[in-house]
Amino acid sequence: MRGNSRALSLDNxxxxxxxxxxxxxxxxxxxxxxxxxxxxxPPQFHVLSKKQYRSKRILDVILSGIGVLIMALVYPFIALAxxxxxxxxxxxxxxxxxxxxxxxxxxxFRTMHVLQRRERNGKPDITQKxxxxxxxxxxxxxxxxxxxxxxxxxxxxxxMSLVGPRPYPVQECAYWNSTFEDFFYRYSxxxxxxxxxxxxxxxxxxxxxxxxxxxxxxxxIYVQKNSLSMDLKIIGRxxxxxxxxxxxxx
Numbered sequence: 178m179r180g181n182s183r184a185l186s187l188d189n190x191x192x193x194x195x196x197x198x199x200x201x202x203x204x205x206x207x208x209x210x211x212x213x214x215x216x217x218x219p220p221q222f223h224v225l226s227k228k229q230y231r232s233k234r235i236l237d238v239i240l241s242g243i244g245v246l247i248m249a250l251v252y253p254f255i256a257l258a259x260x261x262x263x264x265x266x267x268x269x270x271x272x273x274x275x276x277x278x279x280x281x282x283x284x285x286f287r288t289m290h291v292l293q294r295r296e297r298n299g300k301p302d303i304t305q306k307x308x309x310x311x312x313x314x315x316x317x318x319x320x321x322x323x324x325x326x327x328x329x330x331x332x333x334x335x336x337m338s339l340v341g342p343r344p345y346p347v348q349e350c351a352y353w354n355s356t357f358e359d360f361f362y363r364y365s366x367x368x369x370x371x372x373x374x375x376x377x378x379x380x381x382x383x384x385x386x387x388x389x390x391x392x393x394x395x396x397x398i399y400v401q402k403n404s405l406s407m408d409l410k411i412i413g414r415x416x417x418x419x420x421x422x423x424x425x426x427x
Contacts, residue, residue, distance in 0.1 A: 229366055230404055237339050240412070241332040248326045255286060255323070262314040265291040268327055273344035278364045280347050281336040284327035288315025301349040303382030322419050328370050340408040341369030342396040343380075353389060363396050366403065371415040373399040373407070380425040 256267040269287040272280045289310040304311070311319070318324040331337040337344065342363040345353070353360045374380075374395035383389055399407070418424045 232405055233338060233403075233408070234335075236405065236408065237332050240339055241329045244326070244329045245333070248329060251323075251326075255318070255326075258314045259287055262312045263287070263290050272347045273368070274347055274350040274364065275336055275344055276364060276367045278350075278361065281331070281344075283336075283344055284330055286315075286318055286324045286327060288312070288318050288324050300384055301346065301352050303349060303384060305382055320422055320424060322371075322415070322424050325370050332370065336367070338367040338369045340371060340373075340399075340403075340411045341367050342372050342399065343375060344368035353393075356386065357390065357393055359397065360393060362400055363393070366400050371411060372396060373411060375424075376411045376414040376418075378425055 259267050266287060269285045269289075271283050271285070273283040275281045289304070289308070290312060292310055315324070328337055332339055350360075372395070374392040377395050379388065379392035379395065383392075
């Protein structure tokens with residue numbers, strides 16, 4: 178497992194340590210060091226799970242409710258374009274890892290041809306830039322982040338938040354759990370439609386450990402420092418990225 182330490186910069190220029198640096202501990206059971214990825218949950222995990230600000234759920238319900246109304250206006254056009262581009266369902270459902278490591282059904286507009294996904298050499302089958310399985314309209318949805326719109330229903334259900342670490346597929350999470358000893362701390366808050374890492378430009382499937390380490394560091398900063406103002410800044414930056422087609426989505 179890897180866990181290189183480094184301080185990262187917040188939007189206001191302040192340097193902050195990651196969760197790994199400030200609270201990460203190893204729990205010893207039967208004289209054998211075990212990590213939290215082996216179902217060991219240190220007390221610090223529960224402390225982090227209580228650090229979310231009180232009005233977060235209110236913000237989620239109000240903004241996602243507005244978003245669903247807007248989505249209702251564009252849904253017929255998006256659904257028709259998907260159907261014309263590729264046979265298969267309009268909505269793609271996938272098991273992803275959420276709060277406390279529990280799986281949930283995540284909704285997305287389908288952007289890929291219906292094919293069987295397979296692991297390669299023990300690594301998860303992720304979507305990469307230029308992936309031939311993505312049809313043209315699906316690629317456009319990804320660049321605009323519009324493929325994530327159905328996750329507004331996940332927010333209303335309580336599975337997700339508007340802002341938080343992105344939820345990865347269960348198999349992908351299992352892979353990164355065995356790579357980074359502090360990956361499990363992402364699960365102490367609800368996953369989000371967008372997050373601090375995505376606002377910083379870290380988006381899309383990857384198997385690059387250095388890239389994922391940086392992305393994880395930003396996720397853990399959010400876990401530690403989430404606030405109403407931070408969420409509003411992330412939402413605003415995400416919208417600007419969508420307008421300027423600067424999402425790094427693929």
